[in-house]
Amino acid sequence: MSTLQVALNNITISLPMPIFLVIEDVGWWQGADGSADKQPFRTGFTRRHCLDDYRALDRLGKKLHMRVALGMVLGEWGRTNLLKDIAGATWLGSGWDNHINQGKWLDETARYLYNHQDTLEIAMHGLCHEFWQDGLMDRSEFHDSNGTMRSEQILRSHLEAFGTLLAHNNLPARPRLFIPPALHHSFGNGKKSMQALLHGYGIDYVVTDFSRARQYGPTPA
Numbered sequence: 401m402s403t404l405q406v407a408l409n410n411i412t413i414s415l416p417m418p419i420f421l422v423i424e425d426v427g428w429w430q431g432a433d434g435s436a437d438k439q440p441f442r443t444g445f446t447r448r449h450c451l452d453d454y455r456a457l458d459r460l461g462k463k464l465h466m467r468v469a470l471g472m473v474l475g476e477w478g479r480t481n482l483l484k485d486i487a488g489a490t491w492l493g494s495g496w497d498n499h500i501n502q503g504k505w506l507d508e509t510a511r512y513l514y515n516h517q518d519t520l521e522i523a524m525h526g527l528c529h530e531f532w533q534d535g536l537m538d539r540s541e542f543h544d545s546n547g548t549m550r551s552e553q554i555l556r557s558h559l560e561a562f563g564t565l566l567a568h569n570n571l572p573a574r575p576r577l578f579i580p581p582a583l584h585h586s587f588g589n590g591k592k593s594m595q596a597l598l599h600g601y602g603i604d605y606v607v608t609d610f611s612r613a614r615q616y617g618p619t620p621a
Protein backbone atom coordinates (compact mmCIF):
# COMPACT_ATOMS: atom_id res chain seq x y z
CA MET A 401 0.00 0.00 0.00
CA SER A 402 2.92 2.34 0.49
CA THR A 403 4.34 1.99 -3.02
CA LEU A 404 3.09 3.08 -6.45
CA GLN A 405 4.05 0.59 -9.16
CA VAL A 406 4.24 1.48 -12.85
CA ALA A 407 4.75 -1.23 -15.51
CA LEU A 408 6.59 -0.07 -18.62
CA ASN A 409 7.96 -2.35 -21.37
CA ASN A 410 8.36 -5.27 -19.00
CA ILE A 411 10.07 -3.04 -16.47
CA THR A 412 8.34 -2.34 -13.17
CA ILE A 413 9.20 0.94 -11.49
CA SER A 414 8.30 1.30 -7.81
CA LEU A 415 7.84 4.78 -6.35
CA PRO A 416 7.59 4.97 -2.54
CA MET A 417 4.78 7.24 -1.39
CA PRO A 418 6.05 10.51 0.09
CA ILE A 419 4.66 9.84 3.53
CA PHE A 420 6.50 10.05 6.81
CA LEU A 421 4.54 8.82 9.80
CA VAL A 422 5.08 10.68 13.06
CA ILE A 423 3.43 9.52 16.29
CA GLU A 424 3.60 11.96 19.17
CA ASP A 425 3.01 11.67 22.91
CA VAL A 426 4.97 8.42 23.08
CA GLY A 427 6.88 7.85 26.32
CA TRP A 428 4.30 8.30 29.05
CA TRP A 429 4.13 5.39 31.50
CA GLN A 430 0.91 6.58 33.03
CA GLY A 431 -1.91 6.77 30.54
CA ALA A 432 -4.43 8.86 32.43
CA ASP A 433 -5.44 12.30 31.20
CA GLY A 434 -4.50 14.42 34.21
CA SER A 435 -5.43 17.80 32.78
CA ALA A 436 -8.34 18.28 35.19
CA ASP A 437 -5.77 18.06 37.99
CA LYS A 438 -3.11 20.40 36.49
CA GLN A 439 -1.23 17.38 35.18
CA PRO A 440 -0.42 16.51 31.54
CA PHE A 441 -3.08 15.32 29.13
CA ARG A 442 -0.96 12.22 28.41
CA THR A 443 -2.61 9.67 26.07
CA GLY A 444 -5.96 9.14 27.78
CA PHE A 445 -5.33 5.39 28.16
CA THR A 446 -7.05 3.80 31.15
CA ARG A 447 -4.02 1.61 31.85
CA ARG A 448 -0.30 2.16 32.22
CA HIS A 449 1.84 1.93 29.10
CA CYS A 450 4.22 -1.00 28.66
CA LEU A 451 6.70 -2.67 26.34
CA ASP A 452 3.89 -4.19 24.26
CA ASP A 453 2.89 -0.67 23.16
CA TYR A 454 6.33 -0.30 21.59
CA ARG A 455 6.06 -3.75 20.01
CA ALA A 456 2.82 -2.57 18.39
CA LEU A 457 4.58 0.53 17.01
CA ASP A 458 7.34 -1.67 15.61
CA ARG A 459 4.76 -3.91 13.91
CA LEU A 460 3.10 -0.82 12.43
CA GLY A 461 6.40 0.43 11.00
CA LYS A 462 7.21 -2.97 9.53
CA LYS A 463 3.76 -3.30 7.92
CA LEU A 464 4.14 0.15 6.36
CA HIS A 465 7.74 -0.60 5.30
CA MET A 466 8.56 2.68 6.96
CA ARG A 467 10.71 3.98 9.79
CA VAL A 468 8.26 5.62 12.17
CA ALA A 469 9.23 8.72 14.15
CA LEU A 470 8.22 8.65 17.81
CA GLY A 471 7.70 12.12 19.28
CA MET A 472 8.76 11.26 22.80
CA VAL A 473 8.05 12.85 26.14
CA LEU A 474 10.66 11.58 28.58
CA GLY A 475 9.55 13.15 31.87
CA GLU A 476 8.37 9.83 33.29
CA TRP A 477 11.66 8.11 32.37
CA GLY A 478 13.57 9.90 35.13
CA ARG A 479 15.60 7.61 37.37
CA THR A 480 17.03 10.32 39.61
CA ASN A 481 14.17 12.85 39.92
CA LEU A 482 16.33 15.37 38.06
CA LEU A 483 13.26 17.27 36.87
CA LYS A 484 12.80 18.73 40.35
CA ASP A 485 15.59 21.15 39.43
CA ILE A 486 14.23 22.08 35.98
CA ALA A 487 12.02 25.17 36.12
CA GLY A 488 8.53 24.64 34.70
CA ALA A 489 9.13 20.98 33.82
CA THR A 490 6.48 19.41 36.07
CA TRP A 491 3.37 20.27 38.07
CA LEU A 492 5.18 19.38 41.31
CA GLY A 493 8.17 21.68 40.87
CA SER A 494 10.91 21.01 43.44
CA GLY A 495 8.67 18.31 44.98
CA TRP A 496 8.89 16.15 41.83
CA ASP A 497 9.16 12.45 42.66
CA ASN A 498 9.06 9.93 39.81
CA HIS A 499 9.32 6.70 41.84
CA ILE A 500 5.93 5.45 40.57
CA ASN A 501 7.42 5.22 37.08
CA GLN A 502 10.73 3.64 38.03
CA GLY A 503 10.78 -0.10 37.36
CA LYS A 504 12.04 -2.89 35.12
CA TRP A 505 10.03 -1.49 32.19
CA LEU A 506 12.61 1.28 31.81
CA ASP A 507 15.47 -1.11 31.03
CA GLU A 508 13.43 -3.51 28.93
CA THR A 509 11.84 -0.79 26.81
CA ALA A 510 15.09 1.14 26.40
CA ARG A 511 16.78 -2.07 25.19
CA TYR A 512 13.89 -2.68 22.80
CA LEU A 513 14.12 0.84 21.35
CA TYR A 514 17.87 0.50 21.02
CA ASN A 515 17.47 -2.76 19.11
CA HIS A 516 14.68 -1.51 16.83
CA GLN A 517 16.12 1.72 15.50
CA ASP A 518 15.49 0.51 11.93
CA THR A 519 11.75 0.90 12.47
CA LEU A 520 11.46 3.25 15.48
CA GLU A 521 13.21 6.62 15.49
CA ILE A 522 13.24 8.67 18.68
CA ALA A 523 12.27 12.30 18.09
CA MET A 524 12.10 15.01 20.75
CA HIS A 525 8.65 16.11 21.86
CA GLY A 526 9.47 17.29 25.37
CA LEU A 527 9.81 16.46 29.05
CA CYS A 528 6.18 16.62 30.23
CA HIS A 529 4.66 18.40 27.19
CA GLU A 530 3.45 21.53 29.08
CA PHE A 531 4.95 24.29 31.22
CA TRP A 532 4.08 24.85 34.89
CA GLN A 533 4.34 28.10 36.77
CA ASP A 534 3.34 28.29 40.44
CA GLY A 535 1.73 24.87 40.04
CA LEU A 536 -0.49 26.00 37.16
CA MET A 537 -0.24 24.40 33.74
CA ASP A 538 0.35 26.56 30.67
CA ARG A 539 0.36 25.13 27.15
CA SER A 540 2.94 24.26 26.04
CA GLU A 541 6.49 23.39 27.10
CA PHE A 542 8.59 25.51 24.72
CA HIS A 543 6.14 28.10 23.35
CA ASP A 544 2.94 29.52 24.85
CA SER A 545 -0.37 29.34 22.99
CA ASN A 546 0.42 32.63 21.18
CA GLY A 547 3.58 31.13 19.73
CA THR A 548 5.81 33.17 22.04
CA MET A 549 8.99 31.27 22.84
CA ARG A 550 9.95 30.79 26.48
CA SER A 551 13.32 32.12 27.61
CA GLU A 552 16.53 30.71 26.18
CA GLN A 553 17.56 29.66 29.68
CA ILE A 554 14.36 27.64 30.12
CA LEU A 555 14.69 26.06 26.70
CA ARG A 556 18.31 25.11 27.22
CA SER A 557 17.59 23.55 30.61
CA HIS A 558 14.75 21.47 29.13
CA LEU A 559 16.77 20.41 26.08
CA GLU A 560 19.69 19.39 28.26
CA ALA A 561 17.41 17.47 30.64
CA PHE A 562 15.97 15.62 27.63
CA GLY A 563 19.52 14.64 26.62
CA THR A 564 20.31 13.53 30.18
CA LEU A 565 17.18 11.36 30.28
CA LEU A 566 18.19 9.72 27.00
CA ALA A 567 21.66 9.02 28.40
CA HIS A 568 20.46 7.79 31.83
CA ASN A 569 18.25 5.26 30.07
CA ASN A 570 20.81 4.17 27.47
CA LEU A 571 18.40 5.21 24.75
CA PRO A 572 19.68 5.77 21.20
CA ALA A 573 21.77 8.90 20.71
CA ARG A 574 20.53 12.42 20.21
CA PRO A 575 17.46 12.84 18.03
CA ARG A 576 17.47 14.83 14.77
CA LEU A 577 13.75 15.68 14.80
CA PHE A 578 11.68 17.96 17.03
CA ILE A 579 7.89 17.96 17.16
CA PRO A 580 6.53 20.98 19.06
CA PRO A 581 4.08 20.01 21.83
CA ALA A 582 0.52 21.11 20.99
CA LEU A 583 2.01 22.52 17.73
CA HIS A 584 2.82 25.78 19.56
CA HIS A 585 5.89 27.06 17.79
CA SER A 586 7.48 29.98 15.95
CA PHE A 587 9.91 30.46 13.12
CA GLY A 588 11.54 33.19 11.06
CA ASN A 589 13.19 34.75 14.09
CA GLY A 590 16.79 34.20 12.99
CA LYS A 591 19.38 33.65 15.67
CA LYS A 592 16.77 34.11 18.42
CA SER A 593 14.67 31.27 17.10
CA MET A 594 14.24 27.86 18.63
CA GLN A 595 15.63 26.41 15.41
CA ALA A 596 18.98 28.10 16.11
CA LEU A 597 18.97 26.66 19.61
CA LEU A 598 17.96 23.19 18.44
CA HIS A 599 20.74 23.20 15.86
CA GLY A 600 23.25 23.52 18.70
CA TYR A 601 21.89 20.27 20.12
CA GLY A 602 22.05 18.40 16.81
CA ILE A 603 18.35 18.75 15.98
CA ASP A 604 17.97 20.07 12.43
CA TYR A 605 14.38 19.20 11.54
CA VAL A 606 11.06 20.45 12.94
CA VAL A 607 7.92 18.51 12.06
CA THR A 608 4.79 20.58 12.66
CA ASP A 609 1.85 22.44 11.16
CA PHE A 610 3.53 25.71 10.19
CA SER A 611 0.21 27.45 9.55
CA ARG A 612 -0.34 27.30 13.33
CA ALA A 613 3.08 28.70 14.22
CA ARG A 614 3.97 32.35 14.83
CA GLN A 615 5.75 33.60 11.72
CA TYR A 616 8.28 36.37 12.33
CA GLY A 617 9.36 36.26 8.71
CA PRO A 618 8.40 34.61 5.45
CA THR A 619 8.77 30.86 5.07
CA PRO A 620 12.19 30.19 3.52
CA ALA A 621 11.91 29.05 -0.10
Ligand SMILES: [Zn+2]
Pocket residue numbers: 424425525529580581582
Ligand atom coordinates in the same frame (compact mmCIF):
# COMPACT_ATOMS: atom_id res chain seq x y z
ZN1 LIG B 1 1.86 16.06 21.82
